[in-house]
Amino acid sequence: MKYAKITGTGSYLPKQVFTNADWEKRVNTSDAWIVERTGIKSRHIASENETATMMGANAALNALNMANVNAKDIQLVIVATGTPDKIFPATACLIQKQLQIPTCIAFDIQAACSGFVYALSIADQYIKSGVIKRALIIGTEVMSRLIDWQDRNTCVLFGDGAGACVLEASDSPGILSTHLYADGNYNDILYVDMPSGKEPCYIHMQGQKVFKLAVAKLGELVKDTLQFHNIKSEDIDWLVPHQANIRIIKATADKLKLPMEKVICTVEAHSNTSSASIPLALDIGIRDGRIKKGQTLLLEAIGGGMTWGSALVKY
Ligand code: ACO
Numbered sequence: 001m002k003y004a005k006i007t008g009t010g011s012y013l014p015k016q017v018f019t020n021a022d023w024e025k026r027v028n029t030s031d032a033w034i035v036e037r038t039g040i041k042s043r044h045i046a047s048e049n050e051t052a053t054m055m056g057a058n059a060a061l062n063a064l065n066m067a068n069v070n071a072k073d074i075q076l077v078i079v080a081t082g083t084p085d086k087i088f089p090a091t092a093c094l095i096q097k098q099l100q101i102p103t104c105i106a107f108d109i110q111a112a113c114s115g116f117v118y119a120l121s122i123a124d125q126y127i128k129s130g131v132i133k134r135a136l137i138i139g140t141e142v143m144s145r146l147i148d149w150q151d152r153n154t155c156v157l158f159g160d161g162a163g164a165c166v167l168e169a170s171d172s173p174g175i176l177s178t179h180l181y182a183d184g185n186y187n188d189i190l191y192v193d194m195p196s197g198k199e200p201c202y203i204h205m206q207g208q209k210v211f212k213l214a215v216a217k218l219g220e221l222v223k224d225t226l227q228f229h230n231i232k233s234e235d236i237d238w239l240v241p242h243q244a245n246i247r248i249i250k251a252t253a254d255k256l257k258l259p260m261e262k263v264i265c266t267v268e269a270h271s272n273t274s275s276a277s278i279p280l281a282l283d284i285g286i287r288d289g290r291i292k293k294g295q296t297l298l299l300e301a302i303g304g305g306m307t308w309g310s311a312l313v314k315y
Contacts, residue, residue, distance in 0.1 A: 004127035004135070005174030006315060008069065008166035009283040010062025012055045012140075013270070014044040020156070027152040034156050039246025043159025043271035046142045053085045053094040055162035056140030059279070060095060063136065067166035071099045074166075075132035077106040078123055080115025080275035082192070082304075083142045084108060095138065105132070111182070112190070113242050113303025115139055115275030116163070120299070120311050121178035127169050138164040139275035146192055148202035157244075158203070159271035163279025173314040176296075179225055186213060186306040214248045214302045219255040222300055225310045226256075231296075233257050238291055242301030243267035243277040252300065264290065274303065291315055 019042045020031035034040055046055065056079055064071055079092040086094075092106035105126075111118040116139040123135040140162035147155045167174070189206045218241075226232065233256045241249045243266050253263050264285040266277065273280060278299055285291040295315050302308035 002128050002130060003170050003172065003174035004124045004167045005170035005172065006165050006313065007168045008063040008065070008067025009164065009279065009286050010059045010064070010066060011161065011163045011280045011283040012058035012062070013161045014046040014050045014055070016045045016047060017042050018045045023156050026149065027155060029152045029156055038157060039267050040156065040271045041268045044161055045144045046160040050142070050160065051085045052081050052083050052091050052140040052142055052162070053098065055160070056091060056138040056164065057095045057098040059140065059162040059164040060099060060136055060138055063164040063166045067168065069134060069166050069168070071101045073134050074101045074136045075104045076123060076126055076135040077101060077104060078119040078135065078137045079108045080111065080119045080139045081108055081141055082110060082112055082115070082274055083146060091140065111303065111307045112305055113244065113272070113274045113277070114301040114305070114307040114309050115303070116278045117178065117299055117301050117309035117311055118180055118307070120175065121180055121309065123167050124175045124178055127167060133169040135167045136164060137167060138162060139277070139279050141274040141276045143272070143274055146201070146203050151202065153207060154203050154205055157272050159273050161270060161273040161276045161280050163276050163283055165279055165282070176312040176314055177225070177228060178309065178311045179221065179228070180309040182305045182307040184305065189213070190304040190306070211245070211248065213306060214244065215251045217302055217306070217308045218248065218252045218300055221308055221310050222252055222256055222298060225298065225312055229312060235296055236298050237262065237295035238285060238297045239263045240278055240281050240285065240297050240299045242303070243270060243281060244272045
């Protein structure tokens with residue numbers, strides 16, 4: 001059986017760090033409120049030249065280097081983003097050009113914060129079915145351009161960054177399964193309108209509804225993923241969750257009876273980078289030596305749509 005295996009990861013974070021104290025100067029908030037409700041202490045904010053394409057290309061380059069794969073051998077580029085440079089061409093095509101990847105399949109997907117897990121699942125199908133051997137998947141977001149900088153309900157929650165993975169066909173286990181879901185009935189609890197040119201478009205969110213749905217759906221999702229494989233929580237070496245809020249992450253870990261020592265957390269320093277948060281966390285866990293070859297990882301995310309999904313991965 002063919003598997004898609006993660007052979008390289010990479011990330012990019014904007015140079016500028018914006019702390020809770022920086023938000024205190026702009027809106028009526030406090031470090032104590034933000035930390036208590038979300039676990040966030042700081043986030044990276046993109047400068048004008050740090051676009052989704054620029055950050056995604058840098059993250060991808062780091063992933064290619066780790067995998068020791070030449071850009072010319074990539075056959076599929078998928079970019080998960082809700083903050084592309086252009087409506088079209090796709091960010092995937094712009095990154096393809098920047099990295100000088102020859103003619104290949106390249107497209108963006110939009111599944112909000114679940115985008116990376118969706119991209120992973122699509123690339124997995126292409127590789128498992130033998131259509132391609134090597135894929136580059138990227139989550140890249142400039143959330144700072146979607147927030148209303150006056151709205152304390154949302155502005156403190158988000159940050160910018162990019163993460164990427166190289167996936168290669170392998171005979172040894174890699175992605176073991178992916179599980180994707182969406183329910184458009186929840187479209188109005190978290191959304192950004194299409195720009196009309198008349199008014200700026202911002203993130204609108206019913207925080208408590210999103211919170212409750214996230215805890216419920218992610219709890220079901222991780223339990224179902226383990227049940228699908230007939231494995232127990234003890235078989236998971238690392239939970240690599242979407243980084244929206246430490247309380248949501250803890251609730252999911254609790255559902256699995258997994259100690260927080262087995263959870264890769266970046267929310268404190270990155271805040272919510274939407275589709276970039278999982279590949280960023282993955283890259284950090286791998287590069288600092290916590291995540292080791294052969295270990296079993298559970299990735300999970302939920303976001304606007306609402307969409308949600310998981311991936312069980314043998315690294
Ligand atoms: N600083 C200080 N006070 C604030 C702030 C702020 N930044 N934001 C809101 N408040 C106030 C509110 O105005 C409200 O005041 P009031 O009682 O006088 O009306 C009070 O704090 C409580 O507001 P709630 O919305 O009830 O606070 P809650 O405990 O629900 O926390 C939060 C809000 C952090 C947004 C929480 O609901 C949450 O995390 N929801 C999930 C949202 C999320 O993660 N979204 C990301 C995208 S989806 C995803 O990635 C999963």
